[in-house]
Amino acid sequence: MRTETNQPTSLTAPRRKRGLLRDIVRDKYLYLMHLPGVLYFIVFKYIPMFGLVMAFQDYKPFLGFIDSPWVGFKHFERFFSEPQFWMLFRNTALLALYSLVFYFPLPILLALMLNEVRHEAYKRTIQTFVYVPHFVSWVVVVGIFYLLFTTEGGLVNELIYRLTGSKISFLLAPEWFRPMIIFQQIWKEVGWGTIIFLAALAGVDPQLYEAARIDGANRWRQIWHMTLPAIRSTIVILLILRLGNFLDSGFEQIFLMLTPTNREVGEVFDTYVYVKGLTQLQYSYSAAVGMFKSVVGLILVVGANWLAKRFGEEGIY
Amino acid sequence: MVQDKTLSNRIVDLINYMLLLIFGLAAVLPFFYVIAVSFTDPAEVARGD
16 A cells, blocks of 8 residues: 655655644644643743842832832842841751751652552552642641640650650750651652652563562662662652752741741741741842742752763753 | 562561551551541540540
8 A cells, every 4th residue: 555655755854844833733733732731831930930020120019010120139139148148048958958868768768668569459558548648738737747746735745755754845946847847748748759759660671570580689689770770760850850949948838837936947038038028028029039049949950950961861851 | 579488578578568557557647636636525635635
């Protein structure tokens, strides 16, 4: 059956020249399908970016973007010379660092553990259990933690009291703030974080394991030489993406956990933006703070991506 | 993945299953605790169950 005789030639050079437009016409349904995604990014991510101009203005809502006076880097200068700046920076960076060190490896570990389970029913039950906290909002999570850890009859403190005769104020003491934040993050998100790794692990060819076993690899060798390399690129990509919002501490959670006693360690850029921008109405100043955060995130992503590529990984773009 | 049924493998399996069970319960039990507390008398809870 041959309807077109010169098909091989039309596939190569001449088709290239017609370019994008022809592709769009040919694959119109595919392009139609990804249109909502593109629109989402344009409407909710790119258009709001023009709001950043207010960081370089003394923005007044009545004057709008056009008539508000331009002030250059005034707000940035004010932010960097603010006595609070280093406290905010330290709090934000420490939380991000702890989250990276203590939270980030855990989904990988849990995924490896789940991957070793041979009874499908057991595996799925545990998976369902650990996914549950992800679907609960931060307000509820903090509420549950309050109920468990409060010194006024909280379950954990009652136990500690009976064992040692004293109580630990997990929720008020400044030194417990960061551990509690990280612990909540772990409790809420660790199960959900395994999904992507388990998906990557499902793609590993079982024949590889068989071959490894015949070659005498024991269980640990199999994990080290087969399973971990199988998810290495996933780990690198997630790490790069995580660095992109390195300075996002998760406003809701921090805001809910803040008390007058732990403000010294708990105040982060996100809560600062909220206080300055929304409660004190300093739009331009808080826009400048937010922009600083984003720029740091951008630098980290580009840097991490460059590093990953230097080490022969795929990177995210 | 498929493993030999040696003793050490079985022990590793057992520990793994136990740890997973603990993680699973740690994720779910707080919800039951909250439900239980919300149905009990506050004074009773304050006294420590």
